[in-house]
Amino acid sequence: MNNIYSVSNVNKYIKMMFDKDPVLTDISIKGEITNFKAHYTGHLYFTLKDNSSTIKCVMFKGYAGLNKFNPKDGDSVIVTGSISSFERDGVYQVYVKSMSLDGLGDLYLKYEELKKKLKEEGLFDTQYKKKIPFLPNRVGVITSKTGAVIRDIINVSTRRYSNVNLLVYPAAVQGVNTAETVIAGIETFNNMENKVDVIIIARGGGSFEDLFGFNDENLARAIFKSEIPIVSAVGHETDFTICDFVSDLRAPTPSAAAELVYPSKIELLSSINSLSLRLNRAMSVMLDKKKQFLNNITAQRLQKTPQNILQKYIMIVDSSIKTMENNIKNKYSACEKEYTKNIALLDSYSPLKTLARGYSVVSNSNTGLVIKNKDDVKKGDLIDIKVQSGKIEAEVV
């Protein structure tokens, strides 16, 4: 016959068994989180499951605070702690002391940590990003020498700019050697004598694990140190690796990288062409303007000005001449009048006229003096009597 025990005793016994067991007092368990509840007290309650069964877990606030991530349903985790029973309810559970993300989650955690660390060091800062050249002389491409990526880059580049000059550095873009070979590529390009103007690091799309080689810390530092600007084209649109953050420019795909690095040759030629046209047109407009200006000046003002002056002087001289002429004419007619007047007077005073009227002029034959008084002569004087027609010689009686 069995001994009969109370419930409490049984539960106490069971708890004792758990607490004595060396395996169960310090155990690590892997599982997926479900029924996760973050209690307001700060304690975390959840269930860990695998394909066929589940086990209850609790993580008290003190331990929960040490978590480096925020656990949630679906997370694949590894918990470490002890398994014991909660006497009152007769249930056993895992008392979790520490928890970490399992596998993939772990990788992601590493990525986040490195990203934070490098960001704080300033490796991602915009001020350190170099400008990629507008038109590169030679482009270095670090990528797998086989596969679609290098082919795409060559095709897109050649389409944009027919005479591309590319130098390919073959590297591993998958697996453990990725970082090492890419770093070697960067250093080789930087140490060459005739350096390339820009480097593209390219790799096609893939899973987080596939791309993980580009989250390497040494690679990040090699990219930062590179004196040649680096374009990162790793994975597709939504994939971001640390390589992307440190590089000077990020392209969403390898083809896009080729487009960023090479301008379209046709567009460039057409720009140069239209600039040349504008240059010629501007010059000929300018020449026309100057010519017209010159014409204006000569035609209107320059030629007319001396003529104007001449005209003015010609007019002045002409009118002076006219005035002089008039003056002379006037003086002449005045003189003429005077002359005529005087002639007439003279004529009227002329003794000849008097003589014509019958008068005569008597003068002393010897002295020739004109005799005006009868006292001027005495008896016996010889006198000349001038009459109109001649002279009469007489003697005074």
Add this chain to the structure above:
Amino acid sequence: MENEKTFEENLKELEAIVAELERGDLSLEDSISKFEKGIKVSKECNSKLEDAEKRINILLETGEEKFEAEE
């Protein structure tokens, strides 16, 4: 350091010269000399584009070799 101007610098200079001439407030001598400079610069731009040679190489341990992408 190369004294030769980059393509981008030449293109920018050409744009600047054209803008100045279009403004039209330069003297005749300055306009002519800017115009000549513009012609020279645009010739250099064109030759940079046309003269470059297509070359796709791969860097192997033995040195550079012509690169043939797989089809």
